[in-house]
Amino acid sequence: MAETPKQPINTNNCALVNCFRFRYPGIMKKLFFIFFFSVTSLAFFEVRASHIVGGEVTYKFLYDTLSYHKYQVSFTIYEDCKNGLPEVIAQDNPAFLAVYNAVPPFNFLRKDSVFYSSSTVVPVNFSNACVTQVPQTCLLRKIFILNYYLPKNSTGYIIDYMRCCRNIAVNNIVQPDENGSTYYCYIPPAPYYNNSAVFKNYPPQIICMNNPLFYDNSAVDADGDSLSYGFCAALNGASPNDVKPWPPYSPPFDSVTYIPPYNSLHALPGYPPIQIDPRTGLITGTPNMTGRFLVAVYCDEYRHGVFITRNIREFQFVVTPCTKVVVADIPILSTEPNTYIVDCEDYTVHFINNSKGGFAYLWDFGVPGNSDTSTAFEPTFTYPDTGTFVVKLIVNPGSTCPDSISRLVKVYPRFHAAFIDTGGQCPGLPVYFVDKSTATIKPINYWKWNFGDGDTSYVQNPVHTYRTGGLYNVILESQNIKACADTIMKQIFIDNFGPFAGNDTIIVKEEKLQFDATGGTKYVWSPPTYLDDTTIFNPTGYFPDTGHFIYSVFVTSPYGCTGYDTIMVTVVNQAAFVVPNAFTPNGDGVNDIFKPIAVGYRSLNYFRIFNRWGEEVFFSTSLEIGWDGTNHNKPSDMGTYYWEISYKDRFGHDGTMKGDVILVR
Numbered sequence: 001m002a003e004t005p006k007q008p009i010n011t012n013n014c015a016l017v018n019c020f021r022f023r024y025p026g027i028m029k030k031l032f033f034i035f036f037f038s039v040t041s042l043a044f045f046e047v048r049a050s051h052i053v054g055g056e057v058t059y060k061f062l063y064d065t066l067s068y069h070k071y072q073v074s075f076t077i078y079e080d081c082k083n084g085l086p087e088v089i090a091q092d093n094p095a096f097l098a099v100y101n102a103v104p105p106f107n108f109l110r111k112d113s114v115f116y117s118s119s120t121v122v123p124v125n126f127s128n129a130c131v132t133q134v135p136q137t138c139l140l141r142k143i144f145i146l147n148y149y150l151p152k153n154s155t156g157y158i159i160d161y162m163r164c165c166r167n168i169a170v171n172n173i174v175q176p177d178e179n180g181s182t183y184y185c186y187i188p189p190a191p192y193y194n195n196s197a198v199f200k201n202y203p204p205q206i207i208c209m210n211n212p213l214f215y216d217n218s219a220v221d222a223d224g225d226s227l228s229y230g231f232c233a234a235l236n237g238a239s240p241n242d243v244k245p246w247p248p249y250s251p252p253f254d255s256v257t258y259i260p261p262y263n264s265l266h267a268l269p270g271y272p273p274i275q276i277d278p279r280t281g282l283i284t285g286t287p288n289m290t291g292r293f294l295v296a297v298y299c300d301e302y303r304h305g306v307f308i309t310r311n312i313r314e315f316q317f318v319v320t321p322c323t324k325v326v327v328a329d330i331p332i333l334s335t336e337p338n339t340y341i342v343d344c345e346d347y348t349v350h351f352i353n354n355s356k357g358g359f360a361y362l363w364d365f366g367v368p369g370n371s372d373t374s375t376a377f378e379p380t381f382t383y384p385d386t387g388t389f390v391v392k393l394i395v396n397p398g399s400t401c402p403d404s405i406s407r408l409v410k411v412y413p414r415f416h417a418a419f420i421d422t423g424g425q426c427p428g429l430p431v432y433f434v435d436k437s438t439a440t441i442k443p444i445n446y447w448k449w450n451f452g453d454g455d456t457s458y459v460q461n462p463v464h465t466y467r468t469g470g471l472y473n474v475i476l477e478s479q480n481i482k483a484c485a486d487t488i489m490k491q492i493f494i495d496n497f498g499p500f501a502g503n504d505t506i507i508v509k510e511e512k513l514q515f516d517a518t519g520g521t522k523y524v525w526s527p528p529t530y531l532d533d534t535t536i537f538n539p540t541g542y543f544p545d546t547g548h549f550i551y552s553v554f555v556t557s558p559y560g561c562t563g564y565d566t567i568m569v570t571v572v573n574q575a576a577f578v579v580p581n582a583f584t585p586n587g588d589g590v591n592d593i594f595k596p597i598a599v600g601y602r603s604l605n606y607f608r609i610f611n612r613w614g615e616e617v618f619f620s621t622s623l624e625i626g627w628d629g630t631n632h633n634k635p636s637d638m639g640t641y642y643w644e645i646s647y648k649d650r651f652g653h654d655g656t657m658k659g660d661v662i663l664v665r
Contacts, residue, residue: 051084052077052092052163053139054203054315057185058196060222068151069193073097073185075144075161078203078315081121082138091244092116095144095161098247102156102186109157111247117145122202130401133322137205152190159185162248164238167316171291172262173234180237182253186309195222196311197299203315208322209290212329213274214405217297217313218281225301225308229281233264234296234314256294268293268317277337284338287319326357328395328405336483340391340407344415344484348382351391355403358395366390366409383411386441415439415484419476425495426561427469435460437478437486446479452492469496499555501567508600508650509571513541517565520555527551543571575600575650579643582662585629594661595626596645605646605654609661612640629663638665
């Protein structure tokens with residue numbers, strides 16, 4: 001019977017870091033990989049939280065019988081033997097382990113305790129003679145080994161070990177001193193007789209801020225499985241109230257909570273950003289901030305294309321302000337991991353050297369069977385063929401303080417982005433874009449279109465509709481499977497088409513009205529009532545009687561755009577001025593301007609406005625310009641103002657009209 005877990009289990013959580021689905025015949029498997037560390041004495045809270053700085057787990061397949069498999073499981077923890085108290089480090093011994101079935105409900109099977117098999121001080125592997133401000137370090141590696149006889153089943157097994165709590169000084173997760181750590185071991189069922197991958201190198205003890213990081217986090221696999229690498233989330237676990245659970249809690253477990261802008265994929269700050277090559281496991285970048293950062297790296301195993309298991313190494317990367325005297329540095333000019341450049345133009349590459357403290361340089365351009373080298377500071381080299389080459393730079397070769405770095409160079413000429421467009425040049429009509437990019441290495445597998453109006457697309461041949469006319473800069477970014485990329489920009493013209501029949505108007509009967517439509521080169525008016533010509537932009541209308549008349553004009557532009565607009569003509573019996581008795585110039589767009597509306601008058605001689613003291617505050621000779629309530633660019637006071645209009649009527653006779661208006665704010 002399964003033992004009741006000591007904390008709630010979130011069975012709905014299936015983050016990449018702690019839950020995997022494996023397909024075997026008829027069974028869907030969920031995996032959770034867990035390893036948890038902690039400290040026991042609250043009296044030594046900060047110190048006991050800092051002595052465990054990392055860990056990992058591996059296992060070996062020994063043999064099988066008709067009924068069971070025998071595996072050797074090795075748990076490894078890394079302890080800070082410089083800052084950790086000896087009595088606290090001693091509390092890590094023994095380790096408490098638990099075995100569970102590897103599918104929900106993760107039935108508890110057995111618990112074990114084991115004392116460490118070996119304890120080794122890890123060599124610093126760092127040349128102090130070539131570094132200033134070197135921090136003192138001590139890293140202790142303890143390995144716990146236990147043999148398991150596991151009955152054959154269809155689920156596989158999970159073995160976990162836990163402790164609390166994390167170092168309070170960790171900078172990238174929430175409340176590290178209240179959260180535990182979890183390491184895991186997943187052993188798949190038959191027919192997989194698996195040996196886990198084993199990381200080749202120790203975790204780095206000294207990481208220097210503002211110096212390039214080049215750490216080989218690769219692994220080897222005894223079964224010859226294909227390996228893939230990446231960053232993942234560290235797992236949460238036990239609490240300060242139960243720092244060393246016996247047995248360890250059952251899966252699943254949530255990941256730790258990262259403090260923005262950190263997350264599981266970007267747990268270590270750097271520029272260029274810290275990244276890991278998924279094929280080689282090389283971690284590169286330049287850390288640009290001191291501190292302690294929790295980083296988890298996975299190694300996935302695939303056999304014949306089928307996912308087998310995932311191993312996780314967790315470690316607290318400590319970035320310090322130490323300064324290397326000699327730093328070999330080739331920049332990364334591409335988006336590919338650890339790649340100096342992806343050259344898609346030709347075979348000649350110029351190398352940039354950002355190294356520091358050097359007086360001599362040796363370049364090896366990485367052509368197999370070719371001994372071409374250079375001692376130039378920034379050489380130029382022409383490659384004999386396409387391919388991916390490992391370029392190595394040694395700074396101060398043969399001296400007391402050398403340094404070296406390797407980068408990839410990918411040579412795959414040529415690649416050129418291109419496209420054509422077809423379709424209408426009118427707003428509202430579709431424009432068809434066709435990718436015409438060319439590449440020596442195919443296929444082309446990435447396209448990003450920017451249509452110049454805020455819209456984008458990632459399909460190869462998109463269709464786009466522009467809502468308004470204008471000149472748009474269309475940009476296409478395309479890329480092939482070798483990361484060769486190119487960008488092209490073309491301007492697309494869309495007719496700024498807007499048919500306009502004119503403003504609605506009021507006239508006196510028996511007068512003529514000159515229409516004035518715009519927006520194209522061809523015009524057709526409807527209905528023809530009272531119009532002298534229906535096929536021009538400016539027909540004349542004669543209106544012998546009163547009424548409301550609505551006309552539509554159908555417009556065609558030089559680019560073939562078509563549309564229409566309407567105008568309403570109101571015909572009244574006699575001429576008149578329509579003058580409001582109040583207005584509110586408060587800038588809300590409603591009734592802000594005071595001006596008369598003239599019907600049946602030939603022209604305006606003037607329109608004048610006076611305040612109550614007789615001072616003129618506004619003058620105009622146009623019916624289109626009104627008063628905005630200001631005088632000498634300053635807002636006028638609320639109150640009553642007096643206006644006077646001088647005009648010529650339809651027969652050419654002068655006349656005047658007076659009145660008042662109230663300004664309200």
